[in-house]
Amino acid sequence: MASNTNEQVDVRKIVNKGFTQVEEALNKMKKEPITNKKVVATVTNQKSIENKVKEGLQEFKKIKQLEKKDYRKFEMYANFTDAQDEYHKKWGVITAPLVYMSKDGLTPISSTHKGYFKYPKDEQGNLIEVPTAEAYQKLIPNGTVVLPHEEAHERIDKAINNFNKSNKSSVFGTFKLEDDWEAHRTFTHYWQYLSDKQYDVKKDDTVQFGISFRNGIGTRVSLGGDLYSYRLSCENGAIVRDVKIGSFNIPHIISSQRMLEKLTDSLAYTIENYKKLLDYYKAFNITKLTQSLVDKILKKADLPLKYLPTDILNIRTKKDDKDLEEVEIKLHNKDATFWDLFNGITNPLTRAIEETSESKRLAFNAFSKRTSRLHKAMMPLVTVGSR
Numbered sequence: 001m002a003s004n005t006n007e008q009v010d011v012r013k014i015v016n017k018g019f020t021q022v023e024e025a026l027n028k029m030k031k032e033p034i035t036n037k038k039v040v041a042t043v044t045n046q047k048s049i050e051n052k053v054k055e056g057l058q059e060f061k062k063i064k065q066l067e068k069k070d071y072r073k074f075e076m077y078a079n080f081t082d083a084q085d086e087y088h089k090k091w092g093v094i095t096a097p098l099v100y101m102s103k104d105g106l107t108p109i110s111s112t113h114k115g116y117f118k119y120p121k122d123e124q125g126n127l128i129e130v131p132t133a134e135a136y137q138k139l140i141p142n143g144t145v146v147l148p149h150e151e152a153h154e155r156i157d158k159a160i161n162n163f164n165k166s167n168k169s170s171v172f173g174t175f176k177l178e179d180d181w182e183a184h185r186t187f188t189h190y191w192q193y194l195s196d197k198q199y200d201v202k203k204d205d206t207v208q209f210g211i212s213f214r215n216g217i218g219t220r221v222s223l224g225g226d227l228y229s230y231r232l233s234c235e236n237g238a239i240v241r242d243v244k245i246g247s248f249n250i251p252h253i254i255s256s257q258r259m260l261e262k263l264t265d266s267l268a269y270t271i272e273n274y275k276k277l278l279d280y281y282k283a284f285n286i287t288k289l290t291q292s293l294v295d296k297i298l299k300k301a302d303l304p305l306k307y308l309p310t311d312i313l314n315i316r317t318k319k320d321d322k323d324l325e326e327v328e329i330k331l332h333n334k335d336a337t338f339w340d341l342f343n344g345i346t347n348p349l350t351r352a353i354e355e356t357s358e359s360k361r362l363a364f365n366a367f368s369k370r371t372s373r374l375h376k377a378m379m380p381l382v383t384v385g386s387r
Contacts, residue, residue, distance in 0.1 A: 076100040078115055078132055084146070086256060091148040092119035092127050095140065113139040116146060116218060138187065140218035145252045147223060147259055149189040152215040153180075159264045160193055163271070172271050173197025175210060181353070181364035184219040190364050192228055192237075195271075201281045201339065206232045209274040211267075212239050212368065216252070221365070223259050224249040225270050226372070227277055236346040241372040246273030280375075283382040284338035291331045293381055297341070298329060300377035303370060307352075309344025312336045338378055346371055 076098055083096035094117045098109040117135040120128045140146065157177070164174045173195035181190040194210035201207055212228040214221055225248055226241045241247050248266040250259050294313065305315055305327065312333045318326040333340075349370055352362035 074100065076109055077106070078117065078136070079106075087146070087148050087151060088119075089127070091150050092121055092135075093117070093146060093148045094119075094135075095144075095146055098139075110139070112142055114142050116140045118148075138218055143253055144218060145254065145256055145259070146217055147215060147252060147256045149215055149217070151256070151260075152189070152213070152223060152263075153191060155260045155263060156191060156193075156213050159267050163267060168268065168271075172274070173208075175271075178210065183363050183365040184216070184221070188214065188216040188219045188221045188365060190214050190368070194228070194230055198232070199274075199278050201231075201278070202285050204233070205285075207278070207281065208232065209271075209277065211270055214368075222249040222251050223263060225263075225266065226368070227270060227273060229277060229281070231343060231346075234343060234347055236343055236350045238342075238346045238349075238371040238375065239368045240277060240375040241368065242376060245276050245375075246270040279384045280379050280382065281339065281342075283384045284342055284378065287338045287382045288334075289331055289336045289338065289341060293338075294329065294331045294341075296381060297374075297377045301345075301370075301374045303345065303374070307345050307348045307370070309341065309347075312341055312344055338382060342374065342378060345374055 077100065079097040079099055080094065083094050085094045087093040095114050096117065098113075098115045099106045100109055101107075116137045116139070117132070118137050119130060119135045122128055160175050160177075163169065163172075174197075175193045175195050178192045178194045180192065182188065183190070191213045192210060193213070194208055196208070198206045198208055208230045210228040210230065211225045213225045215223045225246075226239050227246045228237065228239050230237050243249075246269060248262075248270060250262045250266075252259070254262075289312070298308075305317075308315060308329070312331065314328075314330045314332045316328040316330075318328070349362065349367055352360075353364055353367045355361040
């Protein structure tokens with residue numbers, strides 16, 4: 001960097017001197033062109049000097065904050081000799097024990113957990129060997145077998161394609177990926193596959209069915225799948241997580257290959273259970289609500305008030321904090337059915353996961369839990385012709 005008088009400034013020294021001087025240098029840069037080749041050459045990875053100063057400033061702030069809270073630095077190591085690296089070359093994933101150097105030599109950081117590392121890949125798919133500290137993601141339990149999301153999706157896609165090519169597709173329709181979602185800071189992933197087959201709950205009220213697949217990495221979310229329904233008239237979605245209605249769960253405690261085999265084996269079972277869910281929806285449609293039934297549903301579903309339909313329910317709060325125990329909820333639409341209430345709730349829930357504002361958006365794992373709880377609260381209260 002140089003001024004109009006060719007005054008040379010060493011950015012690295014400025015960063016090391018502290019907060020005030022870095023801010024001054026940053027302000028100075030915004031006004032003056034960068035012309036000194038020597039200083040420009042000190043900046044690596046083709047980043048601008050301004051970005052380097054910003055990074056230095058942020059790092060300086062972090063260090064000062066840690067010093068104020070009495071955080072102290074020490075070194076730890078990843079034991080890659082004993083690492084599980086089945087998916088290292090393909091997806092950049094490694095799990096390894098973590099150790100530190102004590103007076104007794106290399107000592108495990110934890111007897112119950114190991115480190116999960118993920119190395120990035122370039123546009124050509126080649127691994128980028130970044131520093132180990134940058135590849136480190138989190139601690140996970142020792143017994144956890146990591147199945148990378150990319151590997152899970154690859155196998156799901158293959159299984160779905162094989163199903164679509166089978167003779168069963170004439171009965172259940174053709175499935176395709178509609179959307180995918182992340183949760184738990186990307187350590188949980190969801191994939192939604194929807195069939196093009198349509199079914200009538202009643203006249204001019206059609207639904208489609210699909211599967212919501214999931215996979216977690218150290219998040220207590222098992223590899224698995226749940227039936228997913230989609231109502232065309234108002235574009236509402238809902239998930240039912242119930243083994244009686246086709247859900248399957250594969251804990252991350254067996255080999256990754258065995259997990260993927262069980263995933264493929266479970267696919268047809270889940271799809272074939274759509275009929276049970278359709279029967280429940282038809283029963284919802286012919287079952288009228290009563291105050292007693294509303295009370296039972298809302299108690300078990302345990303939903304925030306903002307998702308309850310005011311065209312069916314009167315909601316009176318005695319306190320501004322809207323504590324559920326201080327709320328009076330009364331059925332005012334005596335003609336409303338279970339199906340009306342179900343869709344009156346799933347509509348705002350679906351809109352919430354589509355919210356563009358990150359601060360207002362409902363996380364998909366929360367949507368999944370709430371719509372599943374709603375199913376479980378309503379299904380036992382209706383009579384289905386054949387289960």
